[in-house]
Amino acid sequence: MIETNNDMETTKGQKKRKRNKNPLSQARGKQNKHENVWFRRSNAGYSLFVQYYMNQPIGTISSAEGVKSGDATSSKEEGHKIGPKTGEGMQPKSGGGNSRAAKRRNKKKKGGKIQNTNSKTVDESALAVMTTDSSPTEVSSPPSLLESAYSKFEMLDDSPCHRNNVEFQSFLKAFSQPLPLSFRMRQFETASERRQMDNEVAEEVLAEFSDLVEAVQFGNTTLYRSKNRPSDVLCKENLSRISPDLKEFLQENSQNGVLARQEIGSMLPVVALHDVGAIRVGAKVLDVCASPGSKTLQALEIVGQNGRVVANDVSENRLITLRQALGRSGVSSSLLKRLHFSCQDGSRLQAPVTKSKSSGEKSKLKFDAVLCDVPCSGDGTCRKDKHILPMWKPNCGNDLHDLQLRILIRALQLVEVGGVVCYSTCTLNPIEDEAVVAAALSTIQASKDSKDGTKKKRPSPIVELLDWPSLPGDLVRRQGISSWKVAEFRADDQGDSSEGEIDIDDAEDIPKITWHDSYASATSQPPTCTISPTMWPPSNESSKDLHLEKCMRLWPQDRDTGGFFLALIKKNRDFKLK
Numbered sequence: 001m002i003e004t005n006n007d008m009e010t011t012k013g014q015k016k017r018k019r020n021k022n023p024l025s026q027a028r029g030k031q032n033k034h035e036n037v038w039f040r041r042s043n044a045g046y047s048l049f050v051q052y053y054m055n056q057p058i059g060t061i062s063s064a065e066g067v068k069s070g071d072a073t074s075s076k077e078e079g080h081k082i083g084p085k086t087g088e089g090m091q092p093k094s095g096g097g098n099s100r101a102a103k104r105r106n107k108k109k110k111g112g113k114i115q116n117t118n119s120k121t122v123d124e125s126a127l128a129v130m131t132t133d134s135s136p137t138e139v140s141s142p143p144s145l146l147e148s149a150y151s152k153f154e155m156l157d158d159s160p161c162h163r164n165n166v167e168f169q170s171f172l173k174a175f176s177q178p179l180p181l182s183f184r185m186r187q188f189e190t191a192s193e194r195r196q197m198d199n200e201v202a203e204e205v206l207a208e209f210s211d212l213v214e215a216v217q218f219g220n221t222t223l224y225r226s227k228n229r230p231s232d233v234l235c236k237e238n239l240s241r242i243s244p245d246l247k248e249f250l251q252e253n254s255q256n257g258v259l260a261r262q263e264i265g266s267m268l269p270v271v272a273l274h275d276v277g278a279i280r281v282g283a284k285v286l287d288v289c290a291s292p293g294s295k296t297l298q299a300l301e302i303v304g305q306n307g308r309v310v311a312n313d314v315s316e317n318r319l320i321t322l323r324q325a326l327g328r329s330g331v332s333s334s335l336l337k338r339l340h341f342s343c344q345d346g347s348r349l350q351a352p353v354t355k356s357k358s359s360g361e362k363s364k365l366k367f368d369a370v371l372c373d374v375p376c377s378g379d380g381t382c383r384k385d386k387h388i389l390p391m392w393k394p395n396c397g398n399d400l401h402d403l404q405l406r407i408l409i410r411a412l413q414l415v416e417v418g419g420v421v422c423y424s425t426c427t428l429n430p431i432e433d434e435a436v437v438a439a440a441l442s443t444i445q446a447s448k449d450s451k452d453g454t455k456k457k458r459p460s461p462i463v464e465l466l467d468w469p470s471l472p473g474d475l476v477r478r479q480g481i482s483s484w485k486v487a488e489f490r491a492d493d494q495g496d497s498s499e500g501e502i503d504i505d506d507a508e509d510i511p512k513i514t515w516h517d518s519y520a521s522a523t524s525q526p527p528t529c530t531i532s533p534t535m536w537p538p539s540n541e542s543s544k545d546l547h548l549e550k551c552m553r554l555w556p557q558d559r560d561t562g563g564f565f566l567a568l569i570k571k572n573r574d575f576k577l578k
C-alpha cells in the first residue's frame, strides 16, 4: 500500500479510480478483437503513422540553435510538411468509397488471389516492394516497416513533393533505428563531499569508455550518450555484446545513486524548469503524472532537504513501481523524506493542506513548479518500445486530448503565481501537443481574473508560454507549430481479418486515414473516437497571441533522439474558470 502523506487530501471515489486502467491502454482497448488481429497482420499501424505524419508540419529549427550543415530542412514558416498536402496524394488511384472488405469480396468474385498471410510474409513482401520500386531512397540497409509503408504510398501517389522527400525519409529512418544509449550523472545541488567524490571517480572511469560514449554538459548536469560509430550505434540491445564492462559499470552505478539511465528528451523538463529558476534549492515541486519517476528523482536532487516534491499518479500500481525505482536509485533517506506520494486523478488533484508552524493555520499548498508529463500515445518512444507502431492510429491521441487538457489546466491552477508548469509528452502528435497547450491558454485567457472578478485588459496575459532556455550540447529545437490537421481512422471493415484474408500487395488494402476539416464535418456521422472542438488549430488571429512557436519539438532525425514535445507556461495571475 502506498503511504499517503497525512497532509495530503484524497479525492472521493479514489478507490474506484485506483482500479482504473491506464488511459492509453483504455484508448487502445477501444479496438475490438478483430481490429487488433487485423492491425497486427496488415501492419496497418505503420501505414497510418506514415500517412499521418506526412500530412503534419514538422516545425522550423529555431534560429537560436542555428541550422547546422546537414540539417535536412528548409526554414519556411512552420517548417514544411514532410509529405503531400491533405487530399492531394492520399487517395488511392483506383477504387475509393467502398470498404476494404467489400473490395475483397469483389475480388474474390472475380477470382482474384487472396493471400493468407502472417506478419513475416508481410515484411518480406514489403521488402520486395521497396526493392522493385524505383522510388528514390538513401537507405542502403533493408528498409524498415516504416520505410516500406512509405514506399507503398509512393506507389499510390504521383505528387512531386511526395517523391524525393529526403527529410521524410530521414525521419522514418531515424524512427526505425534503435535509440542510442543515454544517461546522466546524478546532480545533487546540496551534495555531500562523498557524493561528489563518487561522481568524480565515476567520470574518471567513464573516460575509459570514451570510444563508446561522450559527455555533454546539460545545465548543471553531465549527460552521457552513445558516440557516433560507423558500425552499430551503442544501445540497450547491444550493450552486453559491445561492452560488457560498460554494462556492468552502468548497472552498478545506477544502483548506488551515481548515475541515472534516462532518455535525453525526458531530462529536459526538469533541466528547463531549473534553468528558468522554478525548480531550485528549497522549491516546492508537483509531479502530476509521476511514475515511473525519472523526473521526480531529478527534481528531488535539485530541491534538496529544504524542498518538497509531491509525486502524484492515478495508478496505485505505478506509484508502487515509482517507490521501488527510487529505492533502487540510492537516494538518501533524508532526501526521501522530502518526497510525498499522492494517488489521484491529476485533472482533479487536490492540493495538499499545510499547517503554519507559528499560527497553526491551515492552507492549501501551491507549487513553484509543476511537471505535467501527461499520459500520451507515446509514438516518440517507438525507437525503444516496439509495441507502439504496430497498433498506431490517430484515434489513440484523439482519445487522450481531453484528459491531457484537463490535467494541464489543473496544473496551472495549482502552480503559484510566478511559478512555471512544464507540459510535456513523448509524442509529436499536434493533437496531444500544441492543440492541448493552445486550448489551455485560450480557456484560461477567457476566464475571469480572480483578483477583482473582472475581465480587464491587462499588460500581461494570465498565463503565457515562456521562451525556451538555451539548449545543452548540440540539441536542435524545432519550434511549435500553429497549424495542423485532425484525423480519424474509421475501421469499418475488419470483419475478414479472422479469416486472415489480407492482400498486402493490393494497394486498396492499405488502410486510409479520414481527414476532418472541421468539428462539424467530423461529427456529421458518429465518430469512432473522441472528437473535441479544441483539437483544431486556433484562428490565425488568436494563434499570434498564443506564441505557440515558443513550444519545443525534438525530432529524432535532428540529433538522434526520441521524439519529444515540451512547453513552459508561466502563471502571471490567479484565475477562476468560467
Ligand SMILES: C[S@@+](CC[C@H](N)C(=O)[O-])C[C@H]1O[C@@H](n2cnc3c(N)ncnc32)[C@H](O)[C@@H]1O
Pocket: 022, 023, 266, 288, 289, 290, 291, 292, 293, 294, 295, 296, 312, 313, 314, 315, 318, 344, 345, 346, 347, 373, 374, 375, 376, 403, 407
Ligand atoms: C508519461 S507517464 C509519466 C512518466 C514520468 N513523468 C517519468 O518521467 O518517469 C504518464 C503517467 O501518467 C499516469 N496517469 C495517467 N492518467 C493520469 C491521470 N488522470 N492523473 C494522473 N496521472 C495519470 C500514468 O499512470 C503514467 O504513469
